[in-house]
Amino acid sequence: PSTTESNESQSQGMRMRGKLSALFLIAALHLHAEDWPTYRHDNRRSGVSSEQLPAQLSETWTYKSETPPQTAWSGPAKWDAYSGNKDLQSMRNFDPAFFVTSVGRDVYFGSSVDNAVHCIDGETGKEKWVFFTDSAVRFPPTAANGRLYFGSDDGYAYCIDAKTADEIWRFRPIADKRHTPSNGKLISLWPCRTGVLVQGRLAFFAASMLPWEASYLCAVDAISGKPEGTGSFVAKQNEVTLQGALLASSDSLYVPQGRSAPIVFDKATGKRRGSIPNAGGTYCLLTEEDQLISGPKNQKEKNQVLQVADGTKRNHLLTFQGTNRMLVNKSFAYLHQGESLTALDRVSYTALQAEKRQLLGKQAAISKQLKNRKNDQSLKTMHAELGKKIQEINTRLPQCFKWKIRCEHPIGFAMGGNTLYVGGNGMVMAYNASNGEKQWSAKIDGKGYGLAISNGRLTVSTDKGRIHCFR
Incomplete structure (x- = not known):
């Protein structure tokens, strides 16, 4: 063949190899795709996924609510006159945005505005269906075995079909139908504000609000919605206010209370094991070693604080000053202190x-x-x-702090593969977890509270009722 023909043949071969490489890359990314089936990814609320997204992302769609989320509680007091503290931490800020869960192509969220669960097509951003309840839905649904599980301020826990939104069951632990006005809505005196945690064949949730009324911690059969069978219970609790996402270890349930210490319950019986000292708020995560990371016991701290406790022995281990968000992935923890983002060898540090x-x-x-x-x-x-x-x-x-970079206070925090995603005020950023190098950023509308990594997508939920999707 001539030189020209040879060059053309080589060029065609290179183009073909390039296309094949691209296909292999897409296939590899698809193979490593991962669902985000519950609030903050898993029942320990880690906010960590093994899925690695591309370094550079582009916005593909944005969901816009005409009304921002209507939170269950107003923010913290502007100051504590007794202790002289300002800029107090919110103890019950569990629903500032429409947090999402995602399975396959579908993206789900609960709404405190229209009292519904929504399903959005993750590829197009178009709404597929809406399921309405009689009051606010404050946590995203948990997806398990083709079903969605969630609670509502109307006092019920629900189970619906994930594809059709047909109702399968609803359950409330008390026949009393008293309601009360709250933020322009009518809510049950026993709203379900813990979300629904699904583990094995059981669905766990609580109905609670006022400490002078009885509360109920429930475990029902996830298929039938009835408190029947081994491990099922409706456990009456007194002088508690169970609110914030439930967490679970192999044998215990951890339930936040906002202004009171989180409580540990026996997962098999619903019996109370005790509370976590020096802890409070509704931001909690549970490590693989059953260490509970949470906020402080009250709003009087002058700076943002995270407490670390042994969840099994229920004793205090560590205090981190100047921070209110942390991610834990195996032996490392990632936290912000002041205007810095830091990687910490937590195993060595704790020892x-x-x-x-x-x-x-x-x-x-x-x-x-x-x-x-x-x-x-x-x-x-x-x-x-x-x-x-x-x-x-x-x-x-x-020496346990492996790297430290300048970063504005993160509001939302999540990890996908080896990338840290930080939601800020009007901005979302990505950092290499190995060295802290900034890889990417994009503008968002509002404060980025909720981040989720799933099936090639990063979704960011803001306090203005926006859900931004990047691919």
Whole structure:
């Protein structure tokens, strides 16, 4: 063949290889696609998916509500005159946006505006169906086995068909039908504001609002909606206010309360095991080691605070000052402090802090003895040796922070593969989790509270009633 023919043949071959490479890349991305079936991805509310999206994304559609979300509670007080604190943390801000769940091509969300669950086509942004209840739906539905499970302020937990929106069952634990006005709506005195957590064959939720009224923690058969069979119960609870997304470990349920400490329940019986000390608010996540990460016990902290507790033993482990959002993925935690975003080797950090607490306890005991034995040289030597070990730990602790970059306060936080997604005020950003390098950003309308990664899409829900979809 001539030189021209040879070059054309090579060019065609290169184009074909390029097309095949693109097809293989698309196929690889499809193979690693992952659903986001419940609030913050899973029953531990981790906000972490293994799906890796492309580094650069483009907005494909935006859902726009004419009215922003109508939250269950107003924000925090502007100041605490007693303690002199300003900019207090909100303890019950669990529904500032239309958080989404997603399975395959479908995107779902609950609305506090029109009292409904919506299904949107994730490819086009067009609405496929709407299912109405008699009051606000504050959490997105949980998707399991072709069904959607959610609660409403009308006092019912619902189960509907995910494709047709046909109602399968509804359940309320109390026959009392008293209602009360709230934010322009009429709601049950026992609204379902925990969402519905599905694990195995059971669906868990609570009906609760006022601490002077009885509350009900429920586990019903996910198929029939009845509290029948092993593990099912309707457990009456007194002097509690169960609100915020439920969390679950293998044997326990964790239920936030807003202005009171989260409560741990036996998942098999609904019996109360105890509360988590120094904890509060409705922002909670549960690590694989059953460490509960949550907000402070009250609004009096001068700075944003996260508490870490042993969920099994229910004792306090760590306090992180200057932050109110965290992601945990295996051995690393990602958090913001001030205007910085930081990656932390949490396993090493937690171990060092535990060792430091033990040493400080021993040192305090020796200090107490020295008050009566001021000339005891052996005690003085032991005290000094403990002090050296504590100082060594203080030197090693900063080494647990692997990288730190400047980043405005994140409002929403999620992780997909090796990418951190941060929702801010009017902006969503993506960072490489390995080194903190900024990869991408885009404008959004409002504050980005809810982020979800699913089937090639990043969705961002804002306080203005917008849901932005990027691919």
